[in-house]
Amino acid sequence: MRDEDKSMQNRSPEGDEPGVLGDVVEIEVRCPVETRVLSLLRTLVTALAHDLGFSEEEVERIELAVDEACTNVVRHAYKHLGVSPDLPPDKRLPPPADVECVLRLRTILHQDWIKIIIMDNGIGLHNTPPGVNSIEEYLERRGTGGLGNYIIRNFMDEVHYDFPPERGTILTMIKYLHPAIKK
Amino acid sequence: MKNYDLVIHPADGSSAISRVDVVGTLDSHTVAGFEQSLHSLLDTGVTRLLLNIEQLTYISSAGISALMGLTHRLRQNNGELVLLKPSDKVHRVFRTLGFTNIFKIVDNETELNAAFNI
Numbered sequence: 001m002r003d004e005d006k007s008m009q010n011r012s013p014e015g016d017e018p019g020v021l022g023d024v025v026e027i028e029v030r031c032p033v034e035t036r037v038l039s040l041l042r043t044l045v046t047a048l049a050h051d052l053g054f055s056e057e058e059v060e061r062i063e064l065a066v067d068e069a070c071t072n073v074v075r076h077a078y079k080h081l082g083v084s085p086d087l088p089p090d091k092r093l094p095p096p097a098d099v100e101c102v103l104r105l106r107t108i109l110h111q112d113w114i115k116i117i118i119m120d121n122g123i124g125l126h127n128t129p130p131g132v133n134s135i136e137e138y139l140e141r142r143g144t145g146g147l148g149n150y151i152i153r154n155f156m157d158e159v160h161y162d163f164p165p166e167r168g169t170i171l172t173m174i175k176y177l178h179p180a181i182k183k
Numbered sequence: 184m185k186n187y188d189l190v191i192h193p194a195d196g197s198s199a200i201s202r203v204d205v206v207g208t209l210d211s212h213t214v215a216g217f218e219q220s221l222h223s224l225l226d227t228g229v230t231r232l233l234l235n236i237e238q239l240t241y242i243s244s245a246g247i248s249a250l251m252g253l254t255h256r257l258r259q260n261n262g263e264l265v266l267l268k269p270s271d272k273v274h275r276v277f278r279t280l281g282f283t284n285i286f287k288i289v290d291n292e293t294e295l296n297a298a299f300n301i
Binding site: 038074148 | 243
């Protein structure tokens with residue numbers, strides 16, 4: 001059973017103890033690792049977050065965190081296979097037959113929280129350049145990168161990375177509707 | 184699907200401020216074209232660049248990095264980048280991440296001369 005499916009057995013966002021059973025809606029999309037899908041994924045998560053009742057500012061934070069996380073997958077997950085917009089056109093390769101170069105985004109909606117799981121079959125994002133720990137560090141680097149991971153960690157309430165032994169990354173992000181619910 | 188557009192206005196007047204209207208989104212999909220266009224403009228000798236971002240509906244870290252690159256390049260040549268009329272949403276991103284202390288941001292054109300130290 002995949003790790004993200006185990007977490008669905010119980011209805012609390014952490015998945016390790018029974019939570020309050022409310023309506024849970026799960027929506028998953030599967031898309032190519034191309035930057036053109038980013039706006040579509042943002043549109044999806046903002047619509048869902050709005051519908052759940054998040055404030056405009058919280059919706060914007062969720063949108064940005066999801067965009068940064070998906071961008072990481074598009075740029076880095078399959079770069080070792082020659083699949084990345086960062087590579088010059090002459091260095092890009094068609095996806096290999098034995099690796100499905102896709103991004104999967106699963107959104108789980110509960111009355112009290114939204115969980116967004118972003119999955120890929122790539123190199124494992126722990127093998128990619130780390131993000132910055134502060135804006136000051138970003139500025140010291142002359143703004144050359146790492147801001148996306150900072151945004152993910154600071155704009156969502158919980159962030160957890162899993163790296164399955166077979167390959168890939170599972171990024172789980174949770175945002176609570178009400179801060180008091182957060183443990 | 185067109186996610187963004189740039190309208191580059193010719194610089195005029197003695198102040199020689201080059202104005203570019205940015206429309207749409209600045210994310211990893213659109214940023215490469217944005218950077219190419221703006222740095223090409225800077226290659227012509229522009230030192231005062233005004234980005235009208237009133238119609239910029241979304242910016243990600245890729246867009247912020249692009250703005251940082253432009254700011255750095257312009258300031259190295261005693262120039263400046265000024266951002267005009269960010270939307271509430273874009274302004275919130277700048278403010279939350281602390282970039283209101285980094286970028287020169289004005290809400291109306293009467294502030295331009297001061298922003299460009301003219």
